[in-house]
Amino acid sequence: MAASHIQPGDPGLEKKLRNVVEGEVHFDAFTRGIFSTDASHYQIEPLGVVFPATVEDIQAVMEVAQEENVPVLPRGAGTSQCGQTVGRAIVVDVSRHLTKLGTENRDEIEVESGVVLDHLNTHLRHGRQWFPVDPSTGSRATLGGMAGNNSAGARSLRYGTMADNVSAIEVVLPDGRKLWLGAEAPENNHIPTELAFLRNLYAHNATEIIQRTPRTMRNVAGYNLASLDPNQENLARLLVGSEGTLAFFVRLRLKLKPLLRSRVLGVCHFNGLLEALDTVQHIVKLSPTAVELVDQNVLNLGARHPDFRSAMSDFVTGTPKALLLVEFAEELPGTEMGGKLNELEEILSELGHPNSVVRAETEALQSAAWSVRKAGLNIVMSMAGPRKPISFIEDCAVPLEHLSNYARHVDGIFSKHGVEGTWYAHASVGCLHVRPALNLRDSSDIRRMRAIAEETHEVVRRYGGTHSGEHGDGLLRSEFIKPMLGEQMQQIFGEVKKTFDPNGLMNPGKIIDPPRMDDPTLFRFHAKSAEKKLPVVLDWYQDEGVVTALEQCNNNGACLKSDPGVMCPSYRVTQDERHSTRGRANALRLALTGQLGISGLSSPEMAEAMSLCISCKGCKRECPTGIDMAALKLEWQYHQNRQSGVPIRTRLLGGLPRVAPWVTKIGQLVNTLGKPRLGHRLLGLAPARKLPQWHRSPWSDSELQAPPAVTGSTDVILFVDTFTRWFEPEVPRAAKALLEAGSWRTQQPQQSGRPLCCGRTYLSGGMLDEAKRELRRVLDALAPAARSGTWIVGLEPSCIYTLRDEAPALLPGNDADVVAKRAVLLEEFLDQEWAQGHTLSLKPLNNNRLKVHGHCHQKAFGTVNASLRMLQRIPDLTVEEIPSGCCGMAGAFGYQAEHYDVSMSMAELDLLPAVRVTDETTEIVANGTSCRAQIKDGTGREAFHPAIVLQKALTQE
16 A cells, blocks of 8 residues: 655645645644544544535645645545545545535436435435435435445345446546546547557456456446446446545536335345345346345344334334345336235245235335334444454355355354354345454454455355445455456556556555555554543443443444434534544544543543534434443543533533522522623623523422322322423423322422432533432432332423433442333323323313424433324324424523524524424424523524423313
8 A cells, every 4th residue: 555755744734735725624633533434444544634615626635645745535424334435645525515416407417526415315306306326324425425436225226336327427637637527528638648548458458357347236346347348438437436546526427317206115024044045036036126135133233222123113023034125116106016015925925935024015114124224234333242243245246046055155154263243235136244243453353354254255256256246445355356356357457547546646555556454553443451541430331431332433424414313413513523423432532542642532622522512312312333422421521620620600500409599589680680791791601592580489399289099090209300490380380280180199209408400400511420419319319219119200301311311320220220210201101191091181272283392312212202192182283293403502502602603503404494484373392491492592482391281281171
């Protein structure tokens, strides 16, 4: 692999680039660190990172690189699984700015290389078209990266790969020239010498190329030399799959297809993996659009994840050893597709698998099944223990008639080496993503990796397959090009490289002159002895420590998506890798393993990255590998507080539970004096914010009076949080009315002194010792009642989920566990009681429509539906959930002057626009006090707690 004479962070190179680039140039250690990895197990520190604002910026970078003789590495979302997007080079990230869509021209569209696939398809949907290459990473994969990798997807059986769907590419060559290549491109005018050489190269080697190119439905090994055949010559097809080693892609002309508007899915159950694979060659005769494999390991691991467990319950019956997802689809809406499922059932019955198909004919059921398949890679990476499923033979593809025999041989290789594997993938095209579980810190497992690769490749050769069927060559597979395709083919690839990149500056070490794939100096994982011992407060026992928890991040980039899920609101606003879950996890891992220097944890860059994490807990649920950045941030904040002291503002805001009983006595005076400008001067709060008002008549637990006992009634403690108690007592009073109407036996919390508090305000500031003291009071008061079966019913999601999430981690033991199991939101409690026949008498409201915004912590724990169900039980009422992410307020975060703009930008992504277009007769409902404040500040609309709405229905005449 070519080595650069310039070292990472070189100030001279940085200065030259800053002088010619309009976009951002970052050569700091922090940025270099988080761009040293992709979704592979490799890690190489780049020279620096450039975020070009224009195509001209890319030309300028190329010219500087030529002058300085330094490599350039194009990068999109950084989700490459083979190390294509890591290297000792200037990394040029197109995903931030080069995101413009061109106009559609009949069945084509031009896009800049940083456009994300899902964004494109959202844009195309209005015209009932789509771009049909659909990899599972479509929520963040850029079109330039997909072209560089020659990506495919589940439906490649019908639509092919990127090479089949890109008609032309505008490129910047290593010498800075910009030109279009491909269909209708005047290549003879722009690169006549290069074109003549390539034509001559093909003519002299045509026989070898034809004989050596694998005849499989998937093959992305090396360069696509068939595109030089005079009968089908297309230089765009040659460059697709070149992994940034030949030229820099800046724009692409893509072929569009009509949307598939009629679909059905058959979920086929099998008692064995080989049985499933043996049927594929027969199923494809029915002309499906996709046949995808999911094995038992993926199903078992998926069942541990709450989202996937819920989805799987709808389409998995029994305990199958393997599933095949078989899709049939047509472009015309309303096409009768049930007959195709009948044919599928018939053919499986003939093959000895009767009654094995679950028919998914609704969009919801199909989406549930596809969600598990699309997350297959990330699900298998959540495997516990030091051994993880490693990508190095997962791309092999063989002809369908050999698929089951190939799998049998590979399974035997795994057994020989004492490893387990996971299987999922594109069965329809003979490409199986097989990942043996290995520990890349273990030298014996590294040796196993090479042995397994070489033995598997021998099986692939025997069946006329390819070792590189989809995810590319990169650092992982490039060294096997010669043994798999032959020395002459390797030499031809080298000649193609020299034609476009004579100085070898484009992404060196990929395809041509690669390193050994098992060189441990290139691995992401470092020796445990290098770890810094961070004093931890939370219980990380199940994760085997903080660093191991961080290493669960496999860089799949799910946190880079932009749809209205919870994860990751800060990245959705800034589009900055530092503010993604992946970026923060990498930064913390690098700091804790000593790779960001002595002060890595305490650096200003780390503080800036962590400051915008709003602890929404979205990553804990939505991240397929379960990265809990909210918990990791707590540990980081605690470390900072111990090292530098707790900031005065943090201490004052955190102390609210202890001072509130005293401040409330002069609450009206504080309301009068506590104007936003005064709060800004004293505490650094945003002047635009309206501060919460102390209530004249705050809630008192003495207001709870147990109703007469009713046989079979349930005991309840109404646990009122600090903020609701002193600022919004109408909410607990509404909850009290509901509980009394249902004759539930309500109890006061048994505590002495001031009211109980979950410690959330202390947690927000990283004051974990103080939070533990507050939680200890809560557990002492509530655990005895919880053990007796009493439900602890709360009103504020962030408070109740502190009891369910942080409390067991801060104070592990039986008290925390029993309280966590009995702590529920009011709507959860009412919903579960309703399901058991204990109902309320609810009457219609004056209005007939509600729109509901779910709190982030509710979404993270999957309980929003309980709120929706309870509100839907009000007669004659339409209840809709607002498809929104985080509101952006996040407790004190949105009040802080330095975070006000980001807070409002988060709200403007989804929530506030949805509220503004809602008519005045529709009520807005949100059970988070911060959410209600943000809605009021951002739209002027009042939002109500579900308890208020349900109480109105209870008392409506």
